[in-house]
Amino acid sequence: MEKILVVGSGAIAGLYGGKLSQAGCKVDFLVRSEVELLRKCGFQINSVWGDFHFHPENVFGPSEDIDLDKYDFIFCCLKVLPEIRIKKILGREPSKNTALVLLQNGIGIEAPVSEDFPNSEIISGLAFVCANRLSPGVISHIDYGALNFGSWNRNDSPKSKRISELFSNVGVPTEYSDDIRSARWKKLMWNAPFNPLSVITGGCDTTRLLSDPVCKRMIFEIMQEVQMLGESFGAVFPENFIENLMDMSDKMKPYKTSMLLDFEAGRKMETEAILGNAVRMAKEKNLEIPRINTLYAILRFFP
Amino acid sequence: MEKILVVGSGAIAGLYGGKLSQAGCKVDFLVRSEVELLRKCGFQINSVWGDFHFHPENVFGPSEDIDLDKYDFIFCCLKVLPEIRIKKILGREPSKNTALVLLQNGIGIEAPVSEDFPNSEIISGLAFVCANRLSPGVISHIDYGALNFGSWNRNDSPKSKRISELFSNVGVPTEYSDDIRSARWKKLMWNAPFNPLSVITGGCDTTRLLSDPVCKRMIFEIMQEVQMLGESFGAVFPENFIENLMDMSDKMKPYKTSMLLDFEAGRKMETEAILGNAVRMAKEKNLEIPRINTLYAILRFFP
Numbered sequence: 001m002e003k004i005l006v007v008g009s010g011a012i013a014g015l016y017g018g019k020l021s022q023a024g025c026k027v028d029f030l031v032r033s034e035v036e037l038l039r040k041c042g043f044q045i046n047s048v049w050g051d052f053h054f055h056p057e058n059v060f061g062p063s064e065d066i067d068l069d070k071y072d073f074i075f076c077c078l079k080v081l082p083e084i085r086i087k088k089i090l091g092r093e094p095s096k097n098t099a100l101v102l103l104q105n106g107i108g109i110e111a112p113v114s115e116d117f118p119n120s121e122i123i124s125g126l127a128f129v130c131a132n133r134l135s136p137g138v139i140s141h142i143d144y145g146a147l148n149f150g151s152w153n154r155n156d157s158p159k160s161k162r163i164s165e166l167f168s169n170v171g172v173p174t175e176y177s178d179d180i181r182s183a184r185w186k187k188l189m190w191n192a193p194f195n196p197l198s199v200i201t202g203g204c205d206t207t208r209l210l211s212d213p214v215c216k217r218m219i220f221e222i223m224q225e226v227q228m229l230g231e232s233f234g235a236v237f238p239e240n241f242i243e244n245l246m247d248m249s250d251k252m253k254p255y256k257t258s259m260l261l262d263f264e265a266g267r268k269m270e271t272e273a274i275l276g277n278a279v280r281m282a283k284e285k286n287l288e289i290p291r292i293n294t295l296y297a298i299l300r301f302f303p
Numbered sequence: 304m305e306k307i308l309v310v311g312s313g314a315i316a317g318l319y320g321g322k323l324s325q326a327g328c329k330v331d332f333l334v335r336s337e338v339e340l341l342r343k344c345g346f347q348i349n350s351v352w353g354d355f356h357f358h359p360e361n362v363f364g365p366s367e368d369i370d371l372d373k374y375d376f377i378f379c380c381l382k383v384l385p386e387i388r389i390k391k392i393l394g395r396e397p398s399k400n401t402a403l404v405l406l407q408n409g410i411g412i413e414a415p416v417s418e419d420f421p422n423s424e425i426i427s428g429l430a431f432v433c434a435n436r437l438s439p440g441v442i443s444h445i446d447y448g449a450l451n452f453g454s455w456n457r458n459d460s461p462k463s464k465r466i467s468e469l470f471s472n473v474g475v476p477t478e479y480s481d482d483i484r485s486a487r488w489k490k491l492m493w494n495a496p497f498n499p500l501s502v503i504t505g506g507c508d509t510t511r512l513l514s515d516p517v518c519k520r521m522i523f524e525i526m527q528e529v530q531m532l533g534e535s536f537g538a539v540f541p542e543n544f545i546e547n548l549m550d551m552s553d554k555m556k557p558y559k560t561s562m563l564l565d566f567e568a569g570r571k572m573e574t575e576a577i578l579g580n581a582v583r584m585a586k587e588k589n590l591e592i593p594r595i596n597t598l599y600a601i602l603r604f605f606p
Contacts, residue, residue: 200503201604208604214582218600221593279517290524294597297521301504301511 001025002166003070006056007089008077009038011131012103014139016147016167017075018045021054023166028058028071030089034136035061046134047141049171068094073123073163075101079262080109080273087116099123099159101149105258106273107188108281110152122152123160124180126187132261146173150180185230186237190245191274193222195259196295199302203264207254218291220246225289229278232285263302271299304328305469306373309359310392311380312341314434315406317442319450319470320378321348324357326469331361331374333392337439338364349437350444352474371397376426376466378404382565383412383576390419402426402462404452408561409576410491411584413455425455426463427483429490435564449476453483488533489540493548494577496525498562499598502605506567510557521594523549528592532581535588566605574602 002025006017009031021027031038042055060066068074068090076086086100087093094100096119102110103125114122130143149164151157160176167174177183197209197219210216223242230237238244262269275296282289305328309320312334324330334341345358363369371377371393379389389403390396397403399422405413406428417425433446452467454460463479470477480486500512500522513519526545533540541547565572578599585592 197601200601204604212600212603214596214603215600218597221596290593291597293517293524294521294594297515297518298500298503298601300515300517301507 002072002162004028004073004075005030005066005068005071006075006077007031007086008075009034009133009136010077010079011133011139011141012127012129013075013077014043014133014137015045015047015129015131015141015145016077016103016127016172017056018043018052018054018139019167019170019172020075021056022052022170025166027054027056028060029056030060030062030066032062035059037136041137043137043139045139045141047139047145048143049141049145062089066090068092068098071098073099073101073159075103076113077103079268080104080106080270081268082272085116086113093117093120096120101125101163102152103127103147104273105187105191105270106277107184108277109273114153121154121157121159123149123157123163124152124184125149125163126180126183128187130255146175148175148177148180148183150177150183152180179236181233182230182235182237185226185233185235186241188230188274188278189223189226189242190249191257191259192226192278192292192295193219194249195257195269195274196271196299198257198260199263199269200295200298203260205254205256205260206249206252210250216246219249222291222295225292226278229282229285229287229289232287233281269299269302271296271302275299305375305465307331307376307378308333308369308371308374309378309380310334310389311378312337312436312439313380313382314436314442314444315430315432316378316380317346317436317440318348318350318432318434318444318448319380319406319430319475320359321346321355321357321442322470322473322475323378324359325355325473328469330357330359331363331369332359333363333365333369335365338362340439344440346440346442348442348444350442351446352444352448365392369393371395371401374401376402376404376462378406379416380406382571383407383409383573384571385575388419389416396420396423399423404428404466405455406430406450407576408490408494408573409580410487411580412576417456424457424460424462426452426460426466427455427487428452428466429483429486431490433558449478451478451480451483451486453480453486455483482539484536485533485538485540488529488536488538489544491533491577491581492526492529492545493552494560494562495529495581495595495598496522497552498560498572498577499574499602501560501563502566502572503598503601506563508557508559508563509552509555513553519549522552525594525598528595529581532585532588532590532592535590536584572602572605574599574605578602
């Protein structure tokens, strides 16, 4: 069975690490803090898929020497912040049989990692999930939970398929994608308007943002900017994708975005991964994304 | 000497009504509240131009019958809010010898008034001033104070010139403008970025906004949107106007915008006069002002 190292101890790390453990994998964790607590008590996952408890084989702290090469996959489940570099956390590049899975938010996040790990397969992963860390080792999974995996730097990727299979085996709706780049742009299309607007407007959920016709129109136009930018990087969107995404958002229960939850909890937000990278990529292509630029300029004043 | 009715009792009404009284005009006030107090105590103006006290001849309350025709000028010094209509406050149109002076913020604010008063001369006025109402009848004038007047609907305007002269006589730096439309767009060019950004960013003064390079660039681009929109309505800007305005803003002491002061004090903001009207005027001309649109969409969630 697969050996997996999960880096992180937040909601994504706990929930999906737990599901991999249910799938029979040997799952270790590398965490920044609360090493002793997690070693002793493991993780308690309260999930809409059924509550469960699991105990990782090993929980490593930051300074420990880990034999990276024995892992089939290293799951990077860290928040995407400019000061966090997975290379620095791992200390070195693992053998080329170990794939690095980035189960993270944002756009343009794979490029710096594949520069740091030139010999590794980088698997890009997307989680569509509502989950929170209630306290160290205690995760609450409230809704959704689908995953999407695809290789960033390999044409055919048995490893991405295997990961998708492992999750599917334990009931996690998981898709393997041979165009994960487009999938990332599609997710950004939702995140780029809703995440920053929810914070900047003083804490509005999705329903409240969509209830104002001027703001609803703005959300639509921001999605158009994402589509134009994504297409300039080769992303492909199905016909009426924006219209369908707006419909879907209209039908969602009032939803607080991850950025808003971070902001309200006084945690750092993924501003650079979600907006800053898009702004820089637009500059690279000499494209105008004025609405996203405006949101980014404003969000820089939010700590 | 001129007879003047000032409508309003805020900082602008008190300060400039007081200066007109110093200029020898007979100044009456029409106010919404605190009628008795203002009748009894008049206005105390603490000003960088020298403190002074003055007592209006008459202070009228909302329901009183006023002989409008005897006034040479009616100064409208009210905040520009959709629910406030000067026609409704005055009850009727005065004789055509009475000019209506709008000493107010925003763009596109004269058109509805000149519809309501088809026979009156409408004089458009701009105040570049830092002043606050500390309590009923007590005004604090902290800095600046220049005025600019021009007729909205007359080609040659002796009345605008006379008003400028009256203020100049008592030391208020006042300009008569035969292109007051351009002057309004020039003022909007500063207000459109700084006012909303100061509120949306969580209370930043001008220095703080300009200290972030991304935000500074955004301010520049918003000014470009104002210039393009203004030009489509016939406004003329001198060469390098934006560059000079940015320089001037850089050199200003840290300044809290009027919109931010309103917001922090829990008062309504002039969102529609400053942004909403610009958005609607752009739509009318089929022009894109995406950055201003974004600020407007966000500001609608600020009460």
